[in-house]
Amino acid sequence: MPQYEKIIDLATRKGFWFPSAEIYKGPAGFYDYGPLGAALKRNIIELWRKNFVEADGMLEIDGSPIMPPKVFEASGHLSSFQDPLTECMKCKSIYRADKLIQDVTKKIVPEAMKAEEFDKLIKQNKIYCTKCKGELAKVRMSNLMVKIYFGPKDNELMYFRPETCQSIFVDFQKIYNIMRAKLPIGFAQVGLMCRNEISPRQGLFRMRQATQMEAEVFFNPKNEDKFEKYDKYKKYKVNLALLGKENKIIEITLGDAVKKKIFKSKIEAYYLALLMQFYECLGIKKENMRLREIGPEEKPFYAKSAWDFEILTSLGWTEIVANHYRADHDLKSHSKGSNQDLSVIDGEEKVLPWVWEDSFGVDRTVFAVFDNAYNEESVNKETRIVLKLDKKLAPYDIAVFPLVNKDKIPELSEEVYEMLKCCYACFYDDSGSIGKRYRRMDEIGTPFCITIDYDSLKKKDVTVRDRDTMKQDRVKIKDLCDYLYKQYIK
């Protein structure tokens, strides 16, 4: 089985995630997380909140994902957030023109071209329907915005936001003033977004509904290089794939990258470093991450610069976080759209802040973390599948196994389970051989398995087995909390 399929097989088998409304054969692009996947996703979000949002002193809001048309008129989404579509005139199959041309020509096709330019490429490259060889209709631009109707006659149009950041821009001035904030200041939000993807595919990668974690950093453009937080990260090394040299990853300190003007400013440099550090903390190896520079053809018109943060997975290098230097685009658009001056006071000065954005795909992060944690090892001529998740992310911290279901062993096991349950996510398993129980826990990434046996009754101790090394320690029950605590601190 190819690596990607093995990973999806494990995820599905253990219910980490699976297609939504499966018993009704629901449409593609919607996923449900089972208990293990939901815990993994939650743990990732929690770590982001702690190590990215709170560590940076950002303000986190929680805005409604459904917003009125005026918001997206102003932001430009209604006019320009679109995919080029073409239809087979014979069998009526629908294609995204850019992806189709890319698949056939094996060359990157800029997303931002006009319909006629796609038509030209289709003609030049003699592209036909891949299913029936039929001729393709003229390309039309199809909006990705998802419509929702309210009101007694179902005719009050609203939109499901296509990215979480719009509530941040719309609320910015109010929150800035209420919280008595000072520039530069990051605003953060975790939440749902929806896109009318025509061909949702690759599992958690191109969904119609997904979760984002976004950070919008507002700053005074005059002061973007007076940014003290950067100093601590000067020596932090980032991996870059520069424009035109995507295949050669360079490792460079922030300080050198700023000196060489690879980054627009200290703000850009610092937040890209913070981002990479966050993924290190999720247990992704540094050699499996890179920041790919986005060229003028690929990036949105308003962005002064853009970097895709990519992780090497079984699907190759995949985009996990999109980062944009958005400058004054957002607050200017909403000032105009709402006919209100959205400037704020910075020291003595009135200023319309500029924006740096990090936009994290949560579902993509779940996949990348799961994929990178997947391991197969040969143990006694059998294959051991083990999910080497960082301890902080594992759905269960500890499993408790009574060796047998008699002779007071279950009673002692339950005592141990109840004791640990207060501080750790615990799983109690009393069926099958201990070896089988170990394998089940290895597959879902549980860092520690604790077995209670006949000796435990006499000596008041248990066997603690480590997921990664398979090493077993004998630990007194009274010392168990202390023992585990130390394992987590390390």
Add this chain to the structure above:
Amino acid sequence: MPQYEKIIDLATRKGFWFPSAEIYKGPAGFYDYGPLGAALKRNIIELWRKNFVEADGMLEIDGSPIMPPKVFEASGHLSSFQDPLTECMKCKSIYRADKLIQDVTKKIVPEAMKAEEFDKLIKQNKIYCTKCKGELAKVRMSNLMVKIYFGPKDNELMYFRPETCQSIFVDFQKIYNIMRAKLPIGFAQVGLMCRNEISPRQGLFRMRQATQMEAEVFFNPKNEDKFEKYDKYKKYKVNLALLGKENKIIEITLGDAVKKKIFKSKIEAYYLALLMQFYECLGIKKENMRLREIGPEEKPFYAKSAWDFEILTSLGWTEIVANHYRADHDLKSHSKGSNQDLSVIDGEEKVLPWVWEDSFGVDRTVFAVFDNAYNEESVNKETRIVLKLDKKLAPYDIAVFPLVNKDKIPELSEEVYEMLKCCYACFYDDSGSIGKRYRRMDEIGTPFCITIDYDSLKKKDVTVRDRDTMKQDRVKIKDLCDYLYKQYIK
């Protein structure tokens, strides 16, 4: 100012929550939470996860809120989840017939009546348009389901779930088997839902988009009184408002209520107690809670019994959690709808589990907690507004104040701030008098304020001031973590 308006004034002034897309005058029924409200909401959800979901050993899933029509055909929502609407024939104002009749007659009107029955009541009571006295059109039933369109031609109809539980029912069998669960077992979920409310009103109480926390407990109806967890709660006292005697709250132990057959079973009794205990843990006083028995006219047709959990707020007794004994309704409907047998194995037996449901309004809980925490006290002839939130719920745990912004006091203050930041949500405030800073923190419920003054420089100690008692302690900086830890344990 009436109490309710004072509370909304504080919430708005501090940005706990406010209408979404305010700068565009967005439609009613959608709210955003600013940083303080978002933290309060998150803390409530976290406590629920710990003290309700995990304490009971439930499995938490995270399903897509957008689902295909077949799900809601099977669940009955498409045919029967509706409001009776009437329109003024003159000025075109639209009313919910049940609410209009109730407002005019001051009598409870069952929701589940037919259109003609509403027409009859309107005629009998001589009810006209309250705005222009115009005649009202015949009542029509309007569905509350919210439509969303996908696909290249915007014509693939999906629905936004009107309650989170449907993903639980649809995924139940799969998850039960994967997780090797045993009956009885609770499934939980936190997430968004949408309803096409015609007259969204009362702030967080009748929103078009809201957050729910739901628990669906699956059990074998044969064994519902063999339920050991109940035993621990036998002596727990609940407050009941029984049918026909709503104005007299009785306090009764679970044991007695089961004996008197007030509750259908031990399962019903136990989960209602667990629920009440959870709200105690949120800091709601027991005398401000009650379980109101729902009569046959008010409850859904499939429910064998129903209880509204209500909290006394400045709006009167308000519904916060709806609890239904749903019996076999859900799994039977989805077995039929999907043409699949959704039974599971319980011991030696194949069984289609029955369901007990607790459906928590998260936004309503936020309001009730905020409302119940609001206090006004007279201090030195001035009014002190103080939000006496339970310590576990406060958006900030601690505020740090340098007495002055010079003479090395800011440096020491920042040291203290950095030290506490690792374990607590901290706010640094260096502007205005200390008295003013205290008041600002009182209004947002910060339990402790720490001031660093000239003595601190010499003696390495600080003043810790308690929000509720306003008592001040002088504490050595080296003992600060220990001191605070003890305050939280108490």
